[in-house]
Structures are given as structure tokens and as C-alpha cells.
Amino acid sequence: MTSTAPPDTITRVVAIAEQRSRRRRLRPRRLLLGLAGVITILAIWELVSRTGTVDPTYLPPATEVLARFGVNATLTGFWIAIGQTVASWALGMLLAFALAVPLGIVIGLSPFLRKLTRSTVEFLRPIPSVGLIPLAVLMLGVPLQQSLLIITYGAFWQIFMQVLYGVADVDTVAMSTARSYGFTWWQRVRDVVFPTMLPYLVTGVRLAAAVALILAVTAELVIGTPGLGQQIAASRDAGLYASTYALVLATGALGVVINLGVRAAERRLLSWHQSVRGEGA
Amino acid sequence: MPPENIVVAGHGRTLPPEQTLLSVRGLKKVYETDGGPIEAVRDLTFDLGRNELTCLVGPSGSGKTTLLKCIAGLLEPTAGEVVLDGRRVTGPPKKMAVVFQEYGRSLFPWLRVADNVELPLKNAGVPKTKRAELVAEALDSVGLSHVPRSYPWQLSGGMQQRVAIARAIAYQPEVLLMDEPFAAVDAQTRADLEDLVRSIRERLGVTVLFVTHDIDESVYLGSRVIILSSSPTVIQEDLVIDLPDQRDQLETRALPRFTELRHHVYEQIQLAKRGFRPDEARVG
């Protein structure tokens, strides 16, 4: 515990704070670069299809799919499907978050609980959510609940593991400081563990958000819960390739939007943190 | 030394219970590492009186930080015990503040300077207006009233260290443990802070244990200097500083007795560094 600073906490938070103030200035350039990345990929796709490297029947060119995507955007059914997917995604995430964060902190802070739960956690974690479908169908009548179980199960582990790692990364001197000032358990969690863990948690939420979206769509594909996945399955079965890809594109776009949201929430979260404290002083 | 205090070679002074605030008895700390155990502290016994300001000096690596952490209840001693106000210390006691040697890591980088100072008060349930007052006062006393809204990593080393000191002062502890708290500040600031610590002791009745490498400082500050041997550590000498209670940066330091005392401490540390050990000396 005497020591050199590890590559962690303090520096990590500092690095992130520094990045943040830099990021603000570079916004337009970032956006342009991001756009360039997207256009590059679309161009490659277009080429692969137009030149017949892949049979255009099964992989229609990007422009065609984009056109289809544009048509979709005018359909109410498309937006309803998106709404349904997003609703089950959001509910699943909320559940996973509400379960994973407190559990992760409590278990992460107690070496006893950590050791006690490790084998069970490692056993349960790799069980594919998809394998739970029969169980879900059996236990829960409503399709929404079935997909919720699958989504929550999948997203839970992402957040939970990141929280465990984040808690383990708390700086020893910072923790000693808190203890020496007589912080209660709860105060230590709130004032030391939580801020340290935040960068880990945010990565965890980003990972979980993607996993939850994947599972929401997969559940719709497999169980037939209404939503984007069901639409994909239906157009695939009907042999409508352009439409299928347009829907896949929509799924990916939804993922990008969700990530942007999480990013914005991340900024809000930290600035909330700082501004509230700031007013207090 | 006053006759009521019993001193054994290799041990510090012990006091009758009614005068004692903190007593350390047979303290031993061995770090278990992959490369075998490291005996940082072998056997320390001494008492701190109420409202005393005691300095702790010793060669680098002699276990001063280790001792402080044991007293603060942050490290479990391998043997022996620390008793505070009649109760054995097992975890961090209330109303004790520690200024860590690693000041940089001890500040929370996600909080601004004022918030760092305020946090312990907030957690202790001090009301808001009182808190604001204490924070402003503490920052002012360390000369940082102009940067309350900066983040710690935007400050220079010395400024960071002063934030840590301000946090400890604002907390208004009964016991204050300071681990080389002035290592990163300039000479003038150092002098000011020395006087600040002295005045806080007087004003608030705090008991202070102060680790320093500056020999002048150790003699100037307190009423006692405990000199540690090199590792594995025992007490080399427990020296009473018989300078007048009223001290002044210029006058006190100019006293012949001051020079004598600092010379004595310096020699002891040289001895310690060369590996002299009072326990073995006794046997040999």
C-alpha cells in the first residue's frame, strides 16, 4: 500500500477529464471523421455487390438497401417495430442495471462474498441466453417477459463484471484516506468507490447496451416477439433481401443511436456529479 | 527527562494512564510478500500525552509511514497494540485525521479543491453553512483561497499537498497524524505552515504526531522528538525538546539550545543510518 500510483483511478479519471475537455473542442472534426468512416464502409459494400464479388441477389448494393431504408422510414409499422424493440431493450437494460450495480458493489467490496460467488458466477455466465428460451417459454407466458428474461440475463453479466473490476481498481491511498476520515461503508461507496468505478461502469453499460439490443432482436427472431427481429425473420422468409438488409441496417443504426445516448448520458452523469458538488461548495 | 516517565533502552517514554491519549505497546509489523516476509517495524513502545505535539524522525524506510498507518487503524499490527483513549484501535478511530505522504493519491481527482476539503465534513454531517465556513477558513490558512474551483491535478505539487493539509485541518480532529506534510512546499510556506500547525494544536487542543525529515523542523515544532532506528525498527531515542513554549521562526532557531538539540538529532540519525541499534547495543 505504500507506493507508486498504479495506472488507475486517479490517472484514469484525470485522463478522462482531460479527454473530455478536449473532446468538446474537437466535436466537428470528430463528426466529420466518423462520417468518413461510415462512407468508406458503404462504398466497399457497394463495390462488392456491384462488381459481383458477392451475388447481388443475396447482397443487394448499399444504395438499393439505403433506398429501401428510406422507404421504410415512411412506414408507421417500421416505427412501431422499432418502438417495440426499444421498449424491450430499455426494460431489460433497466432491470439488468438495477440488479448488477448494487450486487457488483456489495460483492466486489467483500472478499468473502467474492470468493463465495466466484465459481457460481463463472458457471452461469457463459450459459447462452438463447439456451434459456425453453425455460423462458415454460415459465413466462407473455412473449415480452420471455424476451425480457433473455435480455436481462445477457446484459446483467456485462455490467456486473465491469462493476467488479471497477471496484477492485479503487486506489488504496484514496480508500485509506476515506477510512481514516471515518467514512461509513455507504459514504465510502458513494464518494470513493462509485467515482472510481464510473469509467468501468460506463464501458459496461455500453457493452451491455449492445448485447441487450442483440438479444432483443434475436429473441424477436427466435420466439417471434413483435419488433424489428420479427420483421427481419418475416422478410427473410419471404425472400425479400433488400428489405432484410434495410432492417439489419436499421438495427445497426439503432445501436449507434443507443451508443450516442449512452455517451451523452455519460457526459451528463459526470457533469451532474461535478456541478452538484460545485453548487454545494 | 522528567523523573515520572519510565524510559527503557529501545523503548520510548511511557506515561501514567490519566495523561495518556495514545499508547503504542510492543508494536510489530511484518509485511508478507512473494519474496518472503519483510520486517518493517520490530518493537515500538511509547505514549503520546494529550495535546502534545510529537515529531517522529528516522532514516528513509525505517517504518514511519507503517507506524502511522497502524495508529490510524489502516494496517493491522503483526503483534502489539495501539490504544487510543483507553480503547484498543482495530479500525480507523473517529476524530482522527491523517495527512498522507502520497498527497497526490490521497486527493480525489474527481472533486474540485473545495469539495475535496468539504467531503469529510459532509460525511460527518456538519451543517452546510458551518461547512462552507470551515472550508474557506482552512483553504485560506494554507494560502489556497484563490483556487477552490480547480481540480487537484491542475495544481502544483506543493499546492496539492496544502489541499490535503487543509482537508485535515477543516475536519477539526482530536488526533492529527501527518506524514511529511511539508515535503513539497517552499521554505517560506513551510515556515508559515509550521506555525499554523502549532497554533492549531494550541487553539483546538489537538494531539499531533508529525513525521518529518527536516531536523530543524522536528526540533522547532514540538515538545518531543522520537528517533527511530533503521529497519527493522525500534526506538533509538525519545528526546524531550526543552525549548520555551513560545516559539518564533527567527528567535527560537537562533537559540544555542536549538542548535544543540538539532545537532543531537542529526547525530542520532547518522548513527541510525549507519545501523546502530539500541537493543543490540544494550546486549553487546
Next chain:
Amino acid sequence: MPPENIVVAGHGRTLPPEQTLLSVRGLKKVYETDGGPIEAVRDLTFDLGRNELTCLVGPSGSGKTTLLKCIAGLLEPTAGEVVLDGRRVTGPPKKMAVVFQEYGRSLFPWLRVADNVELPLKNAGVPKTKRAELVAEALDSVGLSHVPRSYPWQLSGGMQQRVAIARAIAYQPEVLLMDEPFAAVDAQTRADLEDLVRSIRERLGVTVLFVTHDIDESVYLGSRVIILSSSPTVIQEDLVIDLPDQRDQLETRALPRFTELRHHVYEQIQLAKRGFRPDEARVG
């Protein structure tokens, strides 16, 4: 002061090019922060001669670390320039070693002590046997030959600091920048290390820029002391230390001239802390 050196109020001494190793010209550094710009360094101009040992003192937060980082090519100056050996510094120059104020964070926690010291040598392509020799020698010279296999975080603060010093020494640089390198070590070790730095300068012909808060140290160590004003920083005084070249911890410090010089430095720092600024003084 020797007549060939031109000194302007608020500027340091400048030298004719052939004697100069490092020159700093009109250096200014403004940190951009969310809360507006912070002008850390306003205008610094001075030269370091070859194989000189120059000390840098100044109030806490006056921009010493900032200056060092600009010289080391780690920070981009807002205005002005640093020229090393005739070439403008834009990135970290070769054969320059820096001992950082935050010694703890500057060591790699995943490497053992000896490996930390060895890494820059390995990276520079020094052959293995030569490396082992340099590492052992450097660790020995800072008194750490007994802990090569420990991790940095298993060491005390002072020991960590000495590892950082050993790393710089083993690297055999031409220019050595040291930012309060002895802040965490005890008085005796400090004295030993001071003599070590002096002997290295003589033996290896290194040019040293040494930041310290210890006024005695600044006078004892080098041939010059640059005193910085408080922030935003200019040079308050560029003082030549006209003590005999052969120094000795006891004898030199006992010289009346030594006492005079340290008194002078102390007063200048007090002035600086109170906000005296030579540039304004000139105008007013």
C-alpha cells in the same frame, strides 16, 4: 557577477553561444482549462552553461515544474523557445533524464526496482552486461542495493524517490533535470545524495538543473541559483554562488559566505511570496 554576462531585470543571465548548452528565451506557458486560461509562466529568459549545476527555487506554484517540462520537451511553450545545443527543443531530446516531482507515479508498478532502472538502458540498446553493471552501480549509489527484486509499491516513499534517481543516473544523461528529487528522504541520505549529484556532475560532465525547496541545499549544491517570482512567473534573481568549488557538508555550510547567501535567497523568496515582481518594480 562576472562582467561578460548580460543581466536584465526580470531576466536571467545569458551567455555567449559557445559556452551555452541550454538557452531559454522568452518562455511563456498558459494552461487552457475549463475555467479559463491559467498563466503559469510569463516570461523566462536564461542560459545554462555546459557542465553547470544550477538550482531553481521559487514559491510553491510558481511554475518550476512547468518550466522543467518545457525544457524536457514534454510541454509545448505558449510563446518563446528552448534551445539545446543549438537546436530548438520540440520533443524530448536524447540524452536528457528527468527526475519527476511525482516520483511515485513515475515508476512503473509492473516492473521490479532493478527493471525500472534498467528499462531506459534496454530501450537505448545498451548491451546486457553493461546494463547490469550500470544498474547495480546506480542502485548502490542511492543505497538501495538490497531491494532490486522488490516492486516499487513495496518500498517507502523515500526509497521510491531514490529508485527514480537511480534510474536517471544509470541512464548517464548529458542533461539532468531534477524536480525536488530529495523531498522524501531523511537528512543524512539527503546529504549523501547531494554529494552524489555533485560528483556525478564532475565525473560525467553532466549539466544539471535542480529544483529544490531547501534553501541550504540550493546554495550548497551549485554554482548558481535562479529565483523565480510567484505566478505568473518571471525571474526574480539570477544569483551566482561564489563559494569555493570543493564543497563539504560540514565545512562549506559553516562558511560565513554560505550563511550570507542562504540569507539572501531566503529573503528573495519571502519577497516573491509577498508578491514582489521585478518587472513591475522596474516600471513602478
Next chain:
Amino acid sequence: MRGTLKAIAFTLGLPIALIAIWYVATLGATSIFVPKPVPLVAEFFETWIGDRLLTDVVPSLSRFALGTGVAIALGVLVGLLVGLSRGVRAFTEPVFEFFRAVPPPVLIPVLGLLIGVDDSMKITVIALGAIWPVLLNTIEGVRATDSVQTETSRSYGIHGFNRVRYQILPSAAPQILAGVRQSLPIGIILMVISEMFFSSSGLGFSIIQFQRRFAVPEMWSGILVLGLIGFAVSMLFQVVERRILRWYHGLKDLENAS
């Protein structure tokens, strides 16, 4: 000896308690869809110890190993490149986010077209899914390297590949390994999913077959196999992690426990 016993107690304690609860809870159940512990274990030995081990489990595992191996190597490599350059990060982020959000089941047909339907497609699917935790964590870990360490490296002329090797990688290692740890179970999950398509053998394929044939105990025993594989992989990983991060655990273990 006592240490080992204690470790065993910790490892088995909670699972045994959970199995006991499971046993009691399913005592009265009659539906064939409800798995029971005792028949499950019997089924496990009957189903998996024998031919299947060679025809299904081993090929699946080797695909898993290859896929996650590729994911880890690529994730770290790309993560370093992206993490070290703000421009590249901005360029790639939306594209990464897009592919991350596309469910593998809908990507598989495209991959089938591009790569074919043999093992290399399945390995690609596994790698594509398992790369994200490693990649994101590497990027974040690289971004967050200590500024003083970086300055130290720079001032000693440690740059380029050497800086990556001596400073960036070790300092990001805790976070990279956190990513690897996340990616391992995802690899297992994708091993199963990839065998749901274009497939005729493998562990995941068998489980789906059991599920379709209503061979419920066999199906659950397959899920048990997955769990056991996950457990074994994670134990293996922990040994590796302990070795690589010895310094980090020493640094953190001492006092965080509170």
C-alpha cells in the same frame, strides 16, 4: 493444506446450496420441461462421456479457442492503434458501434456468402462477437495511461513500439484483461449460436437438436457442459491473469478489502 480446503469450500459452497434448493424445489414437478438435478447428472455422463466428446465437444472447443484467440489478438492490436490516435478513434467509432449492434444471427448469412459455410465462417462469427469487450477495454485502457508515466517514457526516449511494449501494454493490462474476461463467455455463447446455422455437428448443434427432439434432460445436460466449459476456461484465465498482473494484485490486494 488448510488453505486448499478453504478454497474448495469457497468454490463448492454456494453451488451446493443452490443445487440443494433446486433439488427440493423440483421434488414434486412432473413436467418433462423441468430439469431435475439427479437425472441430469446421470444424463450428463450417459450423453457426453463417449463419442460425443470427440465428434461434438472437441471440434466446438477448438473453434472457440481459435475464434477467441483471433478476437483477443485483433482486439488488442486494433485497440492499441485506435486508442493511441484520436483521429482513428473518431474515424472508426460509428462503424464499430454499428457492427457491434448487429445481431450475429442476421450477420451469419452474409458471412456464409462471403466466407462459405465451413469452420472458418464459425470462427469468424466467434471472433467478430468476442472482439468488442477486448477492443473497447483496450481503447479505454490505452487512453487512460498515466500522464506522469507517459512523460517518463518520453523523456527517456522510449517511444514507438518500445513504448507500447514497456509502458502502454502493461499499464493498460488490467483493463485489457477485464475485457478478455468478458469476451470468453461471449465466445462460448457465439460458439453455440454459430452452430445454429449452416451446421451439422458441434456442441451447440447437439443442444439445439436435443431441444427440437424434446430430449429435455439431454438438452439441460448440454447446458451443463457449457457451464462447465465456461468454468474451466475462467479458471485457466485466472491463472494466466494472476501471472500477468502479479504486480497489480499485490498493489491492490493489501488494503482495498474494506
Next chain:
Amino acid sequence: SSGSPSGAPAESDPAASAPADGELTPITVGILTIAPSAAVQYGVDHGIFEEHGLDVTLQEAQGGAAMLPAVSTGQIDFGVGNPLSVLVAASQGVDMRVASGYSFSLAEGEDINAVVTRVGEGVESWSDLEGKKVSVNAVNTQGDLTIKGSVEMEGGDPGAVEFIEIAFPDALAQLDSGNVDAVWIPEPFLGAALAAPDKYSVVGYPNQNALPGLPTMVTFTSGQLAEEDPELVETWRGAISDVLEQVNADREGFGEAIASLTGMPEAAAMDLRLERLSGELDPQLLVDLSALAAKHGFVSTEPDLDTVIIP
């Protein structure tokens, strides 16, 4: 505008509970999103079930695996799915009952599913499939069962055919790229293949060949419901037979229903070649199916068909 990208209804509208004279019995019916299932949708849309006193809620499922457990626990009252799954489930001890017939492959002429290969591949007869890679949508279902049956009938070794699972929409693509040697596909993919005779050739119609007139879908329910409420089962049989009859008479209306359920373009739905739809079921067909399944190891023990088929 309204509508959805796949053309399918965004939500499966529960039948408007018309204020009929008698009390309507609410039931949930599980269907797959494939063309023949649209008949049930047609029945709902045209109020045929209501005439029989049933208030039908549709639940779409993506496969028998998801539907059968729901039927067995009573969350779905009647399912429409393939008979082999029902037989397999029954042989595993799941109490499933076949309530009625639904759709049948054609006993003669061009069947609605076929094994297709590339022209010039050298696969001309069933026995040529030996040692080849053949795709089916799912192994251990009617596709590979009847293909194996056909190969055996021609004296070939059914064990030598290698089956691989490829979803119907991807099958032709994989055939094109040479990843498989033959594919088993139904309409509408079969129609697409037949439209390019220079590219694809039909090896044969396995359903028709192995078990002429094989039921491709039946309706089924749980043993519990069959025993507790035989009247409901009776009503259901009557209703579904009625629905299928009306569908057969109204090809245009059925086409619309198909387009709306599957999202196919309406023109394609109109041209789609369909199975024979009928509520009547000849038990002998299931007996033969069961025997073939047992022969090729698809079920370990033959289920007791006297119980499984509700007389």
C-alpha cells in the same frame, strides 16, 4: 403511410370481439409465419371462427421448438405445426394430441417442395446424393427424413448423405457458391429456382416420393385440454375445416392474407403454389410417417398413435 417493412402486420390484431349472439370462447392459436398459416389469419379476418363461437388470438412463433412447450403448458390452446415434431414430442412423453389435419404435400404432380441441384452437377437421381452435401432448413425433420426415405427406396445408403442446416432463404445462395451440392427448398424459393431451368435442376420431390400426400402441418393441442374439454376440440376441428374449405374457394382473399402475414409482395402471393389444405386427416399417413421416423432413428420409440390422434 401505414404498413411495415416486411409488409406483415405490425401487431397481430386480436380478432375484433364482435357482439355475436352467443358467448365466444377465447382461445389462443400458435402459428408460424409461413404462407399456409395465413389461412388461420384469413379465418380470423373473415369472422369464420366467430361463427363457430371462437374468439381467436393469434400468436406467432418462429418454430415448433418455441410453440410446443407453450401448447403443453396451456399457454397456447391450439398449435399449427409440422406433425413430425408432434410425434417426436409425444414419443418423449410430452402429452400432445393431433386435433386435425391442416396442409398436405401434393400426392402427384409437381410437389411444393423439392431437392434442387445445380445443372451439370451430376446429381440426377436420389442415389446420386450419396456422399453429397444436402441442405435442409433443420435436420431431424421431414426434409431429411423423406430424403433419406427416398434414397433408401432407390437402394442407396441414406447414411452416406451429409445433411447441413441452412435456412431456406440462404439455401440457393449457398448452392450457387458451391458450398452445398443440393438443397431442399419449398415455395417461394422453389418457384425462383424453377424459373431458371438453365441454372438449377430438380432432383425430385422427397415428400411425394417417400410418403405421398404427407401432412406438412397439422393442428395439435395438449392432452390435458383434449381430455378436459373435448367439445372445444370438436368445435375447433369444425372451425378449422370450415376455414380451410373457404380458403380453398377464395384464392384471391387467401393471397391477400398470405401477403399480409408473410410480407410477400401481393402478386407473388397470388401466384404461389400451395399445399393441399384440408382439416381431414387420414390416420394412416401419420402411422406411415411414424414408422419411417422410427426406421431412421428420428424417434427411439414409436408413440402410441391411438392416443395421439384424437379420433
